[in-house]
Amino acid sequence: MAPAGFALSVDTPRVDEDETDAVTVMVTGDTGHGPFLLRSVAGGGKRGYIFALNPRRREEKQASDQGVGIQDAPPGASCRRQAEADPPEAKMTEIVPLEAAFGAEIRGVDLGAGAGAALMRRLTGALYEHRVIIIRDQTLDEASYLGFGRQWGEPIPHVLDHMRMPGYPDLMTVGNTEARDEDPKIRNGAALWHTDQSYEETPASATMLYSLIAPRQGGETQFCDMAAAYDNLDEAMQRRLDGIRVAHKYGRGKRRRDEPPANPIANDEQDRRVPPVYHPLVMRHPVTGRKALYALGHGAYAIEGMADDEAEALLDELKDHALQERHIYRHKYAAGDLVVWDTLQTMHAATPIGVATSKADSRLLWRISVRGKPAVHAAAA
Ligand SMILES: [Fe+2]
Secondary structure, eight states, rough: OOOOOEEEEEEEEEEEEEOOOEEEEEEEEEEEHHHHHHHEEETTEEEEEEOOOOETTHHHHHHHHOOOOEEEETTOOOSSSSGGGGOOHHHHHHEEEEEESSOOESSSOOOOGGHHHHHHHHHHHHHHSEEEEEEOOOOOOHHHHHHHHHTTSSOOOSSSSEEETTTTTEEEEEOOOGGGGHHHHHTTTTSSSSOOTSSSSSSSSSSEEEEEESSOOOOOOEEEHHHOOOOOTTHHHHHTTTOOEEEOOOOOOOTTOOOOOSSOSHHHHHHHHHEEEEEEEEEHHHTOOOOOOOSSTTTTEEEETTHHHHHHHHHHHHHHTTTTTGGGEEEOOOOOEEEEETTTSEEEEOOOOOOOSSSGGOOEEEEEEEEOHHHHHTTTT
C-alpha cells in the first residue's frame, strides 16, 4: 500500500509508433511533496529510463537527463532502424489529442534544449494531423524561440512594421500590456476571423504564439478547422468550388456581425507592400495533399470572374458553414504554452480583451509566422 500522501499510477505498456518494437512503460505519482515521472523503454534497439522529480519544471528535467537516459542497445541487439533511431527527446514525446474536435497536446518536450530533426518530424506530423498543437511549460528567450520558429519555415516580418519587436523584426508582441495596446484597434486588431498573411503572394504556412503572461479570464484564441469544414461540404458544393480563386487584400473584405476592423494599415508604404493577390478557395496542403477551405475571413473580398454580389453570397455561405461549433476549438492559455497552428488549414480569431490593469488580467504573447515548408520536409520536396 502506498504511504499517506503518496499516489502512484502506471500506464498500460505501449508499443512505440515508430516501428522499432520498443515498449514504453510510464509510472507517474506524487510523493506528497511534488509529482514524479519514471519512464522506461525497452526493445527495438533501445533500453533505459528517465526519472524526473516535478517533471513539469524544466530545470529539474535537465538535471535528471544528465544522470540517465535512453541508450543504444549493445551490438547485436535486435534493431530494425538502429542507424536512424530517434534521439531521446523525440522518443519521449507524446502526442495527446485534445478533448475537442481537433488539436493535440505535445508532452515531454523541452524546446529550450533545441529541437532536432527527429523531434521536428514528430511535431510537424502532429501539426498536419491535428491542425493545432499545444506545447506546454516552455521556457524560451527570443533567440531560442526564433531558432525553433525558423525550423518551420522562413519567418515573415509583419506588414505593419510598428508591430514588430524592436531588435527582432521576425517577432511580434501580441496582447494588452504595451502603451500602444491602449488603442483598441491594435489591442483587438486580431479579434476577427482571419488567416495570417493570406494577403501576401506566398502566405504563411504556420504561425505560433508563445505565452509569457496569461490572464486569469479571457484571452483565448479561437481556431476553425478548415479541412473538416471542406470534408463536411456536400459533393456538389465541393465540385462547384474546384478551380475558384479568391482575391485577398489586407483590410478589405466583409466583416461578420460584431467583428471589429483589423489592425489598420498605418501609411501608404505599408499599403503598397500588400497589393491584391489571388489564392485558390480550396487549397491542397503542400505536405499531406489534404484539401481544405482557405482563408474565408479578413481580407477575402472577391472571386475571380464572378459578380461581386454572387461572390459575397458564396463567401458568406462558406464562412457560416465553416464557423459551426463542430469546427471550432478555443485555446485558453497558461504562461509557457507554445501553440502552433497550420495556417493553410485553419482560420483563427482572438477574443476581445481590455487594457491590462494588473498581472491577473495581462496578456502577452510572442508571435512568429513562417512561409514555406519546414526544413525536415523541404529536403524531401
Ligand atoms: Fe492572426
